[in-house]
Amino acid sequence: MNLLWILFLWPGLNANPSAPATVAPTGELVSDLETHLTIGFPLVSRSLAPALPAAICALESGGFALLTQRPARLRFLSSAGALKEESWPLPDLFASPRGIQQLRRGHFIIIDRAGHVGEIDRQGKLVRMLPGPEGRWQAGALSRAPRGVGWLVTDLLHGKLHHLDPDGNVQQSWSGFIEPTGVCSVGDHIWVSDRGWHRLIRFDPRSQQPDPQQGIGDHGAAPGLLASPMGLCAVEDQFLWVSDRDNHRVQFFSGRGFSMHQFGIHSMLPREALGRLHYPTAVAYDEQAAVAAVIEPSERRVQLFGVRDPEVPVAAAELWQRVDLVSHYGRFWAIQPGGRLLVVSEPDSERVSLLVRDLEIPFELDDVGGPGAAPARFRTPMGVDFLPGNDPSRWVVADRGNQRLQMFQVAWKQQPPLRREPALVQLVRSVDMALLVQQHSSWQSSVPPRLAALACGEGGIIAVADDANQRILLLDRKFRPVGQFEAAGLLQEATAISADGSGFLVADAIGGSLLRFEQGQPQPEVIDGDCRMPVGVDRHPDGSIWYTNGANHSLLRIPPEGGEAETILAGGGTGERQLFRPRAVRIDEDGSVWVLDHGNHRGVVIDQNGALRHFGSEPYLPDGGVRMRQLKLQQQKLQEQR
Amino acid sequence: MTDFDSDNSESSESPGCIILGLVIFSLLTGLLMLLFFVGCQAPPAAVVPQGPGWKSWTSADGTYEVMLYIPDPAPLNQEFTAHGTVFKDGDPISEAVEVVFDGGMPQHAHGLAVPVETIRRPAGGFAAAGVRFHMGGRWLLTVDIIEGPHLERARGWVEIR
Numbered sequence: 001m002n003l004l005w006i007l008f009l010w011p012g013l014n015a016n017p018s019a020p021a022t023v024a025p026t027g028e029l030v031s032d033l034e035t036h037l038t039i040g041f042p043l044v045s046r047s048l049a050p051a052l053p054a055a056i057c058a059l060e061s062g063g064f065a066l067l068t069q070r071p072a073r074l075r076f077l078s079s080a081g082a083l084k085e086e087s088w089p090l091p092d093l094f095a096s097p098r099g100i101q102q103l104r105r106g107h108f109i110i111i112d113r114a115g116h117v118g119e120i121d122r123q124g125k126l127v128r129m130l131p132g133p134e135g136r137w138q139a140g141a142l143s144r145a146p147r148g149v150g151w152l153v154t155d156l157l158h159g160k161l162h163h164l165d166p167d168g169n170v171q172q173s174w175s176g177f178i179e180p181t182g183v184c185s186v187g188d189h190i191w192v193s194d195r196g197w198h199r200l201i202r203f204d205p206r207s208q209q210p211d212p213q214q215g216i217g218d219h220g221a222a223p224g225l226l227a228s229p230m231g232l233c234a235v236e237d238q239f240l241w242v243s244d245r246d247n248h249r250v251q252f253f254s255g256r257g258f259s260m261h262q263f264g265i266h267s268m269l270p271r272e273a274l275g276r277l278h279y280p281t282a283v284a285y286d287e288q289a290a291v292a293a294v295i296e297p298s299e300r301r302v303q304l305f306g307v308r309d310p311e312v313p314v315a316a317a318e319l320w321q322r323v324d325l326v327s328h329y330g331r332f333w334a335i336q337p338g339g340r341l342l343v344v345s346e347p348d349s350e351r352v353s354l355l356v357r358d359l360e361i362p363f364e365l366d367d368v369g370g371p372g373a374a375p376a377r378f379r380t381p382m383g384v385d386f387l388p389g390n391d392p393s394r395w396v397v398a399d400r401g402n403q404r405l406q407m408f409q410v411a412w413k414q415q416p417p418l419r420r421e422p423a424l425v426q427l428v429r430s431v432d433m434a435l436l437v438q439q440h441s442s443w444q445s446s447v448p449p450r451l452a453a454l455a456c457g458e459g460g461i462i463a464v465a466d467d468a469n470q471r472i473l474l475l476d477r478k479f480r481p482v483g484q485f486e487a488a489g490l491l492q493e494a495t496a497i498s499a500d501g502s503g504f505l506v507a508d509a510i511g512g513s514l515l516r517f518e519q520g521q522p523q524p525e526v527i528d529g530d531c532r533m534p535v536g537v538d539r540h541p542d543g544s545i546w547y548t549n550g551a552n553h554s555l556l557r558i559p560p561e562g563g564e565a566e567t568i569l570a571g572g573g574t575g576e577r578q579l580f581r582p583r584a585v586r587i588d589e590d591g592s593v594w595v596l597d598h599g600n601h602r603g604v605v606i607d608q609n610g611a612l613r614h615f616g617s618e619p620y621l622p623d624g625g626v627r628m629r630q631l632k633l634q635q636q637k638l639q640e641q642r
Numbered sequence: 643m644t645d646f647d648s649d650n651s652e653s654s655e656s657p658g659c660i661i662l663g664l665v666i667f668s669l670l671t672g673l674l675m676l677l678f679f680v681g682c683q684a685p686p687a688a689v690v691p692q693g694p695g696w697k698s699w700t701s702a703d704g705t706y707e708v709m710l711y712i713p714d715p716a717p718l719n720q721e722f723t724a725h726g727t728v729f730k731d732g733d734p735i736s737e738a739v740e741v742v743f744d745g746g747m748p749q750h751a752h753g754l755a756v757p758v759e760t761i762r763r764p765a766g767g768f769a770a771a772g773v774r775f776h777m778g779g780r781w782l783l784t785v786d787i788i789e790g791p792h793l794e795r796a797r798g799w800v801e802i803r
Contacts, residue, residue, distance in 0.1 A: 375786055375793055409702065423748035423782050427795045428702040435791035478703070479792060 035290050035307055036235060036252060040263030042275035043291065043304040044081030049572075050552075053295035053302050055100045055110070055142075056284040058233075064284050064293045065108060066302065067097040070551070074108075074124040079289035081304050088124030099142025101151065111139040111153055117168050130168025133160075136447060138468075141193075141231065146185040146205065154180035154192065157447050157468050161192055163205065174210050177201070178379060178401045182282075184232040186240055186255050193229035193242060196379045196401035198371055200229060200242065202257060216257040219350060219371035221247050224259035227348060231282030231295075241283045241292060246328075246348040248277045250294055250305075263305060264294070269635060270574045270600065270620050273303055298581065298599060329603065329616060331535075331583040332453065332496075333596050334385040336393055338589045340414065343384050343395050344596075350378045352397055354410060354425055356418060357594075361615050362603070365412065366424040373402050376427040383454025383464065383497065387477065394428060398451035398464050405451070405464060405479055406430040431479035433464075440481045445469045457499035461519075465494035472497065472506070472517065485517040487524050496584060498538040507534035507547055514547060514558075528562060536585040536596070546593055548582040555582060555595055574600055576612055576622040691727070701787060701796040706730050708785050708796040710743075712773070716802050719776055724758075725769035728787055734766025740788040741768040745781050775802045 051068035058064055063078040072090040077083050090097060096113035103109060107121050109130070117132035117139075133155060140154035150171065151164040159177040162170050178196020185191070192201045192210065199215030217226040227246035234240050235252075239260075242251045249264035264277035279298040286293070292305045330345040335357060342357035351369035355362040369378045379401025387394045392411040399406055407428040433451060437443045450468035457463060460477040463485070472485040472494050485491070485504070495509040503518035505527075514527040514534055527545060536548035543560030546568070554570035571578040581599030588594065593606040602616025614621050695714035700707055710726035724743055728735045735741075743760045746753035760770040768785075775781055784797045 375795065422751075426702060426797065427784075429792065429794045431793070432791040439791065 033239070036239060037261045038307040038310055039252070039261070039290065039292050039305055040275070041306045041308040042273065043306045045273035045301055045303045046077065046081060046083045047301045048075075049300040052297040052300055053282075054097045054297065056231075056282050056293055056295050056302070057100045057102055057108075058284045058286045058293075059102055060104075062286055062288055064286065064302075065100055065102065066295070067100050067110065069096055069297075072097060074120065074122075077293065077302060077304075079286045079291040079304070088122075090124050091118065091120065091126040093126075093129075094118065094120075098139045099153070101142055101144060109142065109151060111142045113139055115139055115155075117151075117153070117164070130164070131170075132164065132168050133162050133170050133173070140179075140181050141183045143184040143232070143234075146188050146190065152183045152185065152190060154183050156180065157450065159196075161190070161210070172205065174203075174205075176210055176212060178212075181228075181230045182232040182243070184234045184240055186234045187237055189255070191232055191234075191240060193226075193232055195228045195230065195245075198226045198229065200226070200232075200253065200257065216253070217259075223251070223262060226251070230280070233283045233285050235285055236287065241285055243280045243283050243294070245279050245281055248279065250277070250280060250283050250292065268619060270580075271299060272635070273299075273301065274635075274639070275303075275305070277303070329596060329598055329601050330381070331596070331598055332381075332383050333584050333586065333594070333603075334395060335586045335588055335594050336386050337388065339386075339393065341386075341393055341410070341412070342594075343386070345381045345384045345397065347378075347380050347382070350381065352378070352381050352384060352408070352425075360613070363418050364420060365418070366410070366421055368408060368425040368427075375430055376406065376408075378402065378406075382452045385454055385456040385462075385499075387456045387460055387462075388458065388499075389460070396454060396456060396462055398454045399430075400451045403434040403449060403451065404430050404432050405454075405462070405475070407479070429479060431475075433473075436479070436481065437473075443473065443481060443484065449473070453494050453497045455497040455499045455504055457504055458502050463497050463499075463504045463517075465497060467493050472504070474519070483519060485524070487515070487517075490515060490524060490526065495534065496536045498586070500539045505537045505539060505545065507531075507537040509533045509535050509550055514545065527558065530565060536583050538585045538587045538593075540587050540593070541589060541591050546585050546587060548579070548585055548595065550581065550583075553579045553582060553599075555579060555585070555593075568606070569595070569604070572599075574620050574622060574624075576614070579604065697798060699785070699796040699798050701785075701794045703794050705794050706735070706787050706796060708787075710783070710785060710798075712783075712800065716775060716800055718778055718802055719774065721772050721774045723769055723771045724773045724783075725763070725767065726785070727766045728768065728785070729766060735787065735789075737762065737764075738789075742786040742788065743768065743770040743773075743783070744786070745773065745775070745783045747777065747779055748782055749780065750777070778802050 048068055054069040055067040056064055066075040072095045073087040075087045093116045094112040097110055098113050099111045101109045107119050111117050115137045117130040119127040137155040138157040140156040143152045145152050145163055150166050153162050161174045163172040165171050177194050180192045181195045182193035189202050189204050197212045198219040199217045201210045201212050201215040203210045226244050230243040230245045232240050238255050240253050244251050248266040249262050251259050252261040254260055267276040267278050278296050280294045280296050282295045284293045290307050295302045328348045330347045332345040334343050340356050340358050342355045344353045350371040351367045353367040354365045378399050381397050382400045383398040392409045394409040396407050408425050409428050410425050433449045437449055447468045449466040452465040452467045454464045462475045463472050466473050474483040476482050492508055492511040494506045496507040498505045503516055506515045512532055514531050515524040517524045533551035534547045535550040545558040548555050553572040555568045556565040557568055558565045569577050569579050572580050579597050582595055583598040584596040586594045591608045595604040597604050600620040602614055602620050605613040691709055695711050697710045707729040712724050713722055741760055755776040758770040758772050760768055762768055781800050786793055786795050
């Protein structure tokens with residue numbers, strides 16, 4: 001009976017891409033609130049690898065239009081899950097697309113991270129460029145404006161929202177956002193999801209200003225709370241879907257801001273789909289078919305969800321449970337040179353964890369943070385590094401959303417037994433970088449700083465990337481300005497920085513280069529290594545340079561004498577010599593290499609003798625362990641039941 | 643006698659006048675010498691309060707000295723005013739510097755039950771009224787000193803019984 005019900009509501013359930021459903025779902029059955037509240041049944045998962053899905057929208061005729069990055073292409077997906085074979089390249093200016101919306105004539109409006117707005121046809125050909133906001137800006141999201149008059153675009157550099165007319169001219173702008181990652185209009189109201197506030201900010205553009213303090217939600221995992229809300233999608237001009245990225249779920253909100261429904265939960269097994277989500281960033285909804293399409297760039301895939309059989313209880317694991325947003329291993333970490341400590345930046349939980357690293361499984365001594373702007377809290381902790389030569393040990397964290405640097409110390413006595421000690425980590429000082437940039441004449445810029453990678457070098461010089469202004473700012477131990485690195489045409493984004501003697505090594509993933517900066521030298525040295533997308537870098541004591549390549553999940557080594565890079569670890573997976581979206585590399589004084597295997601939620605250590613050690617999330621470890629075998633069995637049973 | 647007195651008063655050559663002049667001269671000389679010595683010395687050390695309830699902390703990077711008063715013993719579940727003085731290089735901090743007092747129990751993952759506002763007082767002073775330790779145990783108290791874009795923290799533990 002249950003199976004019949006599912007088949008009746010959604011005939012495409014059993015479809016495969018080569019044989020899409022032949023019977024379209026009827027509108028009468030599916031276009032009501034009750035139906036929206038049953039969405040969550042996993043229908044199909046489509047891999048886009050090696051491309052990353054970047055934006056998605058529903059088509060008026062049904063199905064979805066998808067934009068991918070690396071390579072930048074336009075693709076179409078039916079609501080039955082059939083991914084069209086043909087894909088069309090996007091115009092050169094749209095290498096990093098961030099949003100797509102359909103025009104009535106079948107064309108699309110698209111935006112690019114670099115701030116381009118354009119109209120393309122169904123073959124991806126550029127029809128016209130639209131002006132968009134003036135000056136440099138970074139597009140975050142795109143949506144129709146209320147009543148369909150023009151467009152809404154968010155600017156991540158300035159924390160702004162712009163209303164564009166149909167020809168792309170700015171009509172009105174609103175500020176006060178930290179990181180506006182999503183936007184949509186529901187009725188007469190505009191909704192903005194803000195990753196910095198972890199809130200949905202709703203306002204009536206005719207009479208109100210956006211007020212984040214009155215926003216909906218806050219950081220957390222309970223229903224109605226959010227962790228890095230991203231893409232939004234309006235439903236029937238009354239409701240909206242929210243990609244609740246770091247909670248690995250999609251939530252359904254009423255126009256009044258009540259959370260009414262959710263689906264998705266973090267994958268228990270690596271690369272697992274079947275309703276499990278991993279960092280979903282955008283959602284689109286085909287109202288006629290009652291199918292939600294969710295994109296997951298971290299897994300290079302799109303998943304479709306349909307209605308559940310209301311008579312079948314939702315699996316207990318998918319009901320809300322307390323989720324600890326910790327131990328995900330962010331993109332940055334640092335090792336205490338010659339010491340025992342490891343600090344890991346954890347943007348999912350807005351924390352930085354302190355661990356003892358010279359154990360088989362590193363032990364967490366304490367963490368610091370929590371969401372917010374108060375001292376010692378974070379809004380997206382990014383780069384982190386230990387200051388050399390300090391007792392007690394000190395480290396510096398780039399707190400991107402709060403536009404500040406924070407320095408912490410730990411007076412840890414290395415005596416057994418190891419135990420977790422709250423408040424072991426102590427805030428030393430912080431500096432408001434936006435204010436410091438204003439006060440320091442040679443640092444002044446029209447765009448506020450956007451902090452990212454960070455490294456501490458000789459003499460306590462702190463180098464922090466300012467992505468908004470394509471430069472690296474240099475400060476002393478007291479957070480006083482001492483200089484900056486700029487290299488027009490060479491440095492686009494300092495994705496990773498590491499100390500290198502009296503200079504700094506920089507991995508530029510956007511520019512595809514490795515650079516070495518030295519104070520007093522006007523231009524950086526370009527390191528030849530045939531780098532495609534370096535996302536982590538450090539110098540080995542033997543003089544070689546090690547870097548992670550985000551383009552193909554690999555770790556490479558450039559010999560001291562230069563020349564072709566040797567591949568050390570490679571292949572997207574959880575195997576012993578594989579990585580998945582690796583990020584930071586840190587090399588200890590003893591030559592051991594510490595690789596942050598971000599996409600596998602684990603750390604990989606290569607010791608001086610070349611032996612490998614893994615630690616972190618158990619299902620992602622090479623041998624998986626007992627728990628993973630049990631999970632696989634459970635998964636197998638679930639699949640059989642379905 | 644009256645005349646004599648009157649005469650004395652009118653005569654600058656009288657011995658009493660000379661004595662009075664000498665006394666005034668020596669007083670003035672003494673005062674000048676005192677001022678000279680005082681001027682050569684460092685400014686007077688700020689009054690550092692001491693006694694029960696006073697705590698002396700150095701901020702984490704050593705820039706500030708914080709004198710903080712909370713009643714000794716600190717009361718459980720009763721409101722009081724935490725106050726104190728912050729010094730930098732031996733002098734009270736200027737009026738432009740912001741001071742923020744706060745407290746919490748990290749082991750229990752909570753702060754003060756009712757947030758307090760810290761106001762500045764003259765001569766480096768600050769006060770936070772309405773502080774209440776609503777639970778016995780170890781409390782971590784913090785004093786943040788904010789000068790322009792820079793913040794530095796002093797902190798210490800108190801045991802509430």
